[in-house]
Amino acid sequence: MTATSSTANISVRRQQWQEFWFYFSESKTAVAGLVFLLLVITLALFADIISPHDPAEQYRQFAEIPPAWMEGGQIRFLFGTDYAGRDMLSRIIHGSRLSLVAGCIVVLLSLSIGTVLGLIAGYSRGWVEAIIMRVMDTILSVPGLLMALVLVAVLGPGLLNAMVAIAITYTPYFVRLTRASVISEINRDYVTASRVAGAGPLRLMFVSVLPNCAAPLIVQATLSFSTAILDTAALGFLGMGAQPPMPEWGTLIAENRDLMLSAPWTVTLPGLAILLAVLAINLMGDGLRDALDPKLKRS
Amino acid sequence: MSLLEIRNLVVEFATAHGVFRAVDGVNLELAKGDIVAVVGESGSGKSVAMLALMGLLPWTANISADVMRFDGQDMLAMSNAQRRQIIGKDISMIFQEPMTSLNPCFTVGYQITEVLRQHLGGRRRSHQARAIELLQQVGIPAPESRLRAYPHQLSGGMCQRVMIAMMIACQPKLLIADEPTTALDVTIQAQILDLLVDLQRQHGMALVLITHDMAVVAETADKVLVQYAGQQVEQKPVAELFSQPGHPYTHALLNALPERSSSRLLEAIPGVVPGQLDRPTGCLFNPRCQSAQALCRTAEPPRQDGVLCHFPRVGDDTASTQAVIEEGASV
Amino acid sequence: MTEPLIKARDLHRHYPIKRGWLQPDQILQALGGASFDLHAGRTLAVVGESGCGKSTLARLITLIEQPTGGRFSLAGQDVSQITTAAAKRQLRQLVQIVFQDPYGSLNPRQQIGTILGEPLLINTNMTTQQRRQEVLAMMGRVGLRPEHYHRYPHMFSGGQRQRIAIARALILKPKIVVLDEPVSALDVSIQAQVLNLLSELQQELDLAYLFISHDLSVVRHIADDVLVMYLGKPVEQGPCEQVFAQPRHPYTQALLSATPQTDPSRRMERIKLVGELPSPLDPPPGCTFHPRCQSAALACQQQVPAIRSYGDVQVACFNAQN
Secondary structure (H helix, E strand, O other): OHHHHHHHHHHHHHHHHHHHHHHHOOOHHHHHHHHHHHHHHHHHHOHHHHOOOOOOOOOHHHOOOOOOOOOOOOOOOOOOEOOOOOEHHHHHHHHHHHHHHHHHHHHHHHHHHHHHHHHHHHHHOHHHHHHHHHHHHHHHHOOHHHHHHHHHHHHOOOHHHHHHHHHHHHHHHHHHHHHHHHHHHHOOHHHHHHHHOOOOHHHHHHHHHHHHHHHHHHHHHHHHHHHHHHHHHHHHHOOOOOOOOOOOHHHHHHHOHHHOOOOOHHHHHHHHHHHHHHHHHHHHHHHHHHHHOHHHOOO | OOOEEEEEEEEEEEEOOEEEEEEEEEEEEEOOOOEEEEEOOOOOOHHHHHHHHHOOOOOOEEEEOOEEEEOOEEOOOOOHHHHHHHEOOOEEEEOOOHHHHOOOOOOHHHHHHHHHHHHHOOOOHHHHHHHHHHHHHOOOOOHHHHOOOOHHHOOHHHHHHHHHHHHOOOOOOEEEEEOOOOOOOHHHHHHHHHHHHHHHHHHOOEEEEEEOOHHHHHHHOOEEEEEEOOEEEEEEEHHHHHHOOOOHHHHHHHHOOHHHOOOOOOOOOOOOOOOOOOOOOOOOOHHHOOOOOHHHHHOOOOEEOOEEOOOOOOOOOHHHHHHHHHHHHHO | OOOOOEEEEEEEEEEEEOOOOOOOOEEEEEEEEEEEEEOOOOEEEEEOOOOOOHHHHHHHHOOOOOOOEEEEEEOOEEHHHOOOHHHHHHHHOOEEEEOOOOOOOOOOOOOHHHHHHHHHHHHOOOOHHHHHHHHHHHHHHOOOOHHHHHOOHHHOOHHHHHHHHHHHHHOOOOOEEEEEOOOOOOOHHHHHHHHHHHHHHHHHHOOEEEEEEOOHHHHHHHOOEEEEEEOOEEEEEEEHHHHHHOOOOHHHHHHHHHOOOOOHHHOOOOOOOOOOOOOOOOOOOOOOOHHHOOOOOHHHHHOOOOOEEEOOEEEOOOOOOO
């Protein structure tokens, strides 16, 4: 009995997964984004094995060598080297680690804080809601990057502080999104039914309501992931995020800024890495939204 | 000559799980001044058939018919632009949800005069008087002041009246009402049904009433089409349908009504309407039919006297039905 | 006579409506004085059009909201006297609810097993295995198959969902079930199945039903007693057969005559109600029904009619015919 029903459970889940994949894979660009992102994740995971050189190793005699496909390039330094003779390819590969980790941490922080605050605001209403929402409005009223800069200036520069600062500027979006979904879900009959069954506020918030608000949150989280990478890079570029010699993508651009004319590959290649990663995540996010949006489901 | 003639209408939808036949061989013929009711449960394709006539289905729908003729014009050969000339002017339709059928951004007056301007030309302002007259006709008190009201300021019953006023604005020859009273309270439902029948008599319109409520049918319609799973299973004058239902589905449906039951338990129809993936072979009703025979499970039933059944019920008497069943079985 | 399961006396519920800063709140009288008894194994139908206070009554009886006036007791316990959380929890298990819309009343992200097990998880100390047994037994009783345990609500038809909702309401073994328009979203053939299921369960478990509906033919079939409400107030109440056979209040008469009938011999001369339901924010003075009533006299515009008894039937009307 138990065995048969647990296989039934597995098949139900598999069916749901298949349905999700059916709608997700309808968009070819989303699949392309997913494939590229998986590639970047693999690079980040196996950076030590894949990258041809140590990212900090300075080959002084090979400074500012152009990429292999340009005149004067060497096959040894596929993407060329920077002013100190460090291999650009290795630095970009190692940089993907920092960017992905920064994106993940920023999203996790802002998602968890934002969801909890949004649930409380949407569930309790009244003055609790007013306080939470007005604080969020205050954060929103300052441009995001400026806010992050101010926070980093207070906390002190560094990658970790940059991530915390960016996470704070993203929180209001999650709070608003969660609150809006909670308000529309809380009056549905299934919540009332749970209430009649005796469910307490915590159970109502996290078990009954939250899973039904998940779809827009997942989409927002994916899209924030890409902007988080972008903003971490921006803070790094401004010298407030990751500090040299850390091979963070934004920092790479910043430290090679003076070479923009003489050795343009040192800035364009990290820039391209940022562009492609962000594009891939955004494409995937769009596909995710289409697949999760219940309005499009035809069942 | 008939006003509307539809023969063998088929509507198919392309879905993720293959082709779904939502309407399967519907025939309809009505003359000026007829009131025809289309009855069926949800999923019986009753709305889809009428939307197909109006050309209001999404592009995934594939519509085909042997004949689709309105007022002497062939609707099948018509271009979209020509069809738009007819829709809204000669054929109009009112829907179930009056609140969502009206645009919440515009006043009632704007929406009515817009319809008039669209089909009759001229300036919107010149139709003001006609709009007031229309609101009066559908029984809205103080129509001059109501012209400036927005839909959310009116109750459901009032909104449905406004919808009706809009739809009869161009004096259509055919009005299709898709569950016009389902969302309304009983006393308001009675008002709206009376209004529809009154207007139909005054203007000599033909009225197609789509509904799931047998009692509404009994009180308003002349002729009834019963649909089941996209098929038209029975077509009869209203009195005959209620006294001598020919198809076992109609019979079972009437017996399932609480008001016709004398015992504590109702005579429910077991099972559910088949969906896209579990369509039975033979007669579509056979898994739920109490008098289903072996033949019903294998062969598609013929249409006999307007009834789509191998063994239609004859008369009121259960004994004679039994005789027919036995006779059919021996054949 | 045994103690009634629900004993409601003059229940009131009003809501303040905010009109803006520095302006006094408006009072919306959603329920103005409902009194009734409901015994085990009986069905009381509450009838009326939208806005008549039916759903407010359901929310009071299921303890979702507190009445603002009057008192009621469940199984002999006065609800307003109960203050401790444990006692409240005990009381809550006595009364459960089935909603109208089977598509909104089941959590779309939970499996049927989880939905049905939730009340047990909250209110009992059963182990996972015991809960599962209990849920499967209840599923069998309402006509669901064991393999439905792991399915999600969207895989079911409306009728099956309503069976799930009924199973959830019954799993705590309540004595009272509030049925808030349980069949009005269903097709006729499915409606009959669900009504039969409800009748069977009532006989088997000796349940008391508070059956809220606007469909008089369903009410006539299933109810023992009927309470007709208009604009938050009961206008007529009594045994179902008597009220249907001889409606005394003009509103009940209008309601009955407006209900379409398939049987021509049962059809009545239709009493046309003029106008619409007045706003509950600004109810008419005197008898609230007088602006739409055909036999309204001067007294109806000035005085609120008291409830008078005609045998078992109680009517709030000056002109009620005996």
